[in-house]
Amino acid sequence: MNDREKLASLGQISAGNAHEVKNPLTSVKGFLQLLKESNPHPYLDTIESELKKALDTLENLLHVSKPDLHEEPTVPIYLSNELYSILDLFQEKRYNVELEMDIRDSKKRIWGKRNLFLKALFNLIKNAFEAIQEKGKIRIEHFYHNGFIYIKVCDTGIGIPQDKLKLLGTPFFTSKSEGTGLGLTQVYTTIHEHGGNISVQSTIGKGTSFHLQLPAYSET
Ligand SMILES: Nc1ncnc2c1ncn2[C@@H]1O[C@H](COP(=O)(O)OP(=O)(O)O)[C@@H](O)[C@H]1O
Numbered sequence: 001m002n003d004r005e006k007l008a009s010l011g012q013i014s015a016g017n018a019h020e021v022k023n024p025l026t027s028v029k030g031f032l033q034l035l036k037e038s039n040p041h042p043y044l045d046t047i048e049s050e051l052k053k054a055l056d057t058l059e060n061l062l063h064v065s066k067p068d069l070h071e072e073p074t075v076p077i078y079l080s081n082e083l084y085s086i087l088d089l090f091q092e093k094r095y096n097v098e099l100e101m102d103i104r105d106s107k108k109r110i111w112g113k114r115n116l117f118l119k120a121l122f123n124l125i126k127n128a129f130e131a132i133q134e135k136g137k138i139r140i141e142h143f144y145h146n147g148f149i150y151i152k153v154c155d156t157g158i159g160i161p162q163d164k165l166k167l168l169g170t171p172f173f174t175s176k177s178e179g180t181g182l183g184l185t186q187v188y189t190t191i192h193e194h195g196g197n198i199s200v201q202s203t204i205g206k207g208t209s210f211h212l213q214l215p216a217y218s219e220t
């Protein structure tokens with residue numbers, strides 16, 4: 001078994017465990033709701049938000065191996081708008097990172113699960129910020145060409161070693177001490193689930209760019 005296969009089967013096992021743990025926690029959440037109504041207590045809000053974090057983590061693990069189970073309606077999505085709103089979430093990291101936006105064809109849409117895309121774009125942009133250690137630049141492009149929407153997220157960060165490129169997207173592959181190695185898995189699964197493609201170019205010490213290609217949605 002190569003590293004990729006090992007990590008992939010680890011992903012399957014984890015998703016199985018996630019499922020087993022999620023069920024009882026979901027019922028705890030239900031009873032917590034009832035308790036809040038009958039006996040309000042300030043601690044209950046903390047319990048609830050911590051429980052939500054745990055359930056979100058389990059959701060991520062589940063999505064690793066069973067992307068189809070993610071129930072969400074498919075809708076038209078303006079990815080260019082979503083890019084702007086996601087970048088707002090990184091306000092406080094912006095002082096040492098120069099941001100360059102090249103957003104074209106913003107009237108073009110894709111068709112898909114909006115929350116999955118929000119998360120995927122968030123995960124990509126988060127990695128770009130994390131790759132920049134002191135000062136650097138992030139460039140984000142969006143354009144339409146021949147039936148496809150293209151998105152590029154490029155950073156001038158630390159880069160990825162050539163031999164690690166093939167591990168990207170495999171669950172639990174991380175080089176960060178606090179990393180989960182699930183961010184890119186979510187990105188790859190979401191893009192593939194929507195009939196898209198993703199490719200990466202990286203040079204150590206120079207930076208990394210992720211290129212997404214997604215089928216555009218046409219009304220006719
Ligand atoms: N923009 C980037 N620049 C450099 N390395 C990256 C970038 N994006 C991803 N990586 C590498 O891929 C690994 C996996 O990313 P990810 O799945 O998001 O997990 P995490 O961010 O929790 O480590 C990272 O730990 C890092 O080594």
Ligand SMILES: [Mg+2]
Binds near residue numbers: 123126127183
């Ligand atoms: Mg990440």
